[in-house]
Amino acid sequence: MYLQKLSLINYKNFSSQDFEFDSKINCFVGQNGIGKTNTLDAIYYLAFGKSYFNPIASQNIKHGENFFVIDGEFIRDEKNEKIICSLKKGQKKVMKRNGKVYDKLSEHVGFIPLVIISPADRDLIIEGSETRRKFIDSVISQSNKQYLKTLINYNKVLAQRNSLLKYFALNNTFNTDTLEVYNEQLNEYGSVIFKERSEFLATFNPIFKERYSAISGGKEEIDLSYKSQLFDKDLKTLLEENLQKDRAIQYTSVGTHKDDLSFDIGGFPIKKFGSQGQQKSFLIALKLAQFDFIKVQAGHTPILLLDDIFDKLDENRVGHIIELVDKDEFGQIFISDTHPERTENVVKKTHQSYRMIQL
Structure with a gap:
């Protein structure tokens, strides 16, 4: 299970943005406030039909616009799966899999197994x-x-x-x-x-x-x-x-x-x-x-999202997570960080394929 492509229209701070991903490690790097966490959140949205950080759906629409679209292309069991989630102000959220609209969002939950680790977890x-x-x-x-x-x-x-x-x-x-x-x-x-x-x-x-x-x-x-x-x-x-x-x-x-x-x-x-x-x-x-x-x-390896993880942890804990990644226990991983060099130095140690995405 992995995400190949992601397309965002009017989602949070993005007007229009397209991404292509590596099947193993993908690193979103750039300054604070540029949209790294928002991109991870869009991936989360495709799995759960809602934001991890803001449960009020209409507030995820870019300021000044009246709709958003999140479009993801996944590979699951060697098949292409296209998931689209869209919302127009004043209307019901729409979730589609391969062009077919879900009657209930709950029907989709679990189709894309996913786990996020974020500073917001402290709320737990x-x-x-x-x-x-x-x-x-x-x-x-x-x-x-x-x-x-x-x-x-x-x-x-x-x-x-x-x-x-x-x-x-x-x-x-x-x-x-x-x-x-x-x-x-x-x-x-x-x-x-x-x-x-x-x-x-x-x-x-x-x-x-x-x-x-x-x-x-x-x-x-x-x-x-x-x-x-x-x-x-x-x-x-x-x-x-x-x-x-x-x-x-x-x-x-x-x-x-x-x-x-x-x-x-x-x-x-x-x-x-x-x-x-x-x-x-x-x-x-x-x-x-x-x-x-x-x-x-x-029965599928979940996608793992690591939000701002290097900033919040000491080197020993980061080292432990990277060791786990190198053991091939994980599938596709998305990482956000403010320091490109730090991130690349860490992921290089895993001997896994990776892609750096500068925002």
């Missing part, structure tokens, strides 16, 4: 539980379409139940039967989500710990644990027990939408007790473990 440590849930869901969804459907259905029912609770409060009324329908559906979908997340973490954790040990030299004990209310009781019971609270606050206070991941080092939260270097190592190990997991589950 410093932000709230929603960011970490999205990480778990993104990894599982790339190789499990049924999980993604279940997740979408759960969120729809959750929104409906929350609307009903608000309706009850506004109209000073209550109907047990209607609420019970939503409770049953949430329990059904939530149980599947809980089971899949539990099984995923059981497989993922050992891979993650191995990656962290390799990056850090095995000096620290780290842990990644799954936090869910469903470990104690099934969701139907939790919903019944918290009915009065939900009616008072007018939204659903229990369920898999409250799940979280706990990141620990030496038995303490890495957010408070981990050094910057330990946090960086933790995040890179997390993303490399994601790469390993998807590679096995999807």
Whole structure:
């Protein structure tokens, strides 16, 4: 699986730009603000139908324009695959594969396995539980379409139940039967989500710990644990027990939408007790473990995007990543950096083919 060509029209800071890529390593180099990260983001867009950095689709259109087009030509299983994503202001986003429009964007997720490592990943440590849930869901969804459907259905029912609770409060009324329908559906979908997340973490954790040990030299004990209310009781019971609270606050206070991941080092939260270097190592190990997991589950080697990675890491960590690249564990890699010479010196050590792209 690799990307041969990329064409951008009115995407972020690009009016019109065409790229051709090497099947192994591609380096976007140039000053800050010139569009290196935007190019990586466009590649991410072709895999997920959305930006990694800005979820508001219309804000990815170049200022002064009213549409964007991202056009990519991939080789997958020795076949040509043309993926186009376009958006016009005020209209629905359109995603096409070989000229055929997807009915739902979710149908495309997983077709192009991809992992990004970026300074923005620090949000996984410093932000709230929603960011970490999205990480778990993104990894599982790339190789499990049924999980993604279940997740979408759960969120729809959750929104409906929350609307009903608000309706009850506004109209000073209550109907047990209607609420019970939503409770049953949430329990059904939530149980599947809980089971899949539990099984995923059981497989993922050992891979993650191995990656962290390799990056850090095995000096620290780290842990990644799954936090869910469903470990104690099934969701139907939790919903019944918290009915009065939900009616008072007018939204659903229990369920898999409250799940979280706990990141620990030496038995303490890495957010408070981990050094910057330990946090960086933790995040890179997390993303490399994601790469390993998807590679096995999807049966294809994911494309790897390394955003501004040399600026954010010390030489030892960069050296470790480059060693991995040289072992041929990876497929196609895209790197962004401000220093062309530094980047070229590093990628030369891999003995892999590469292309330098000056922006």
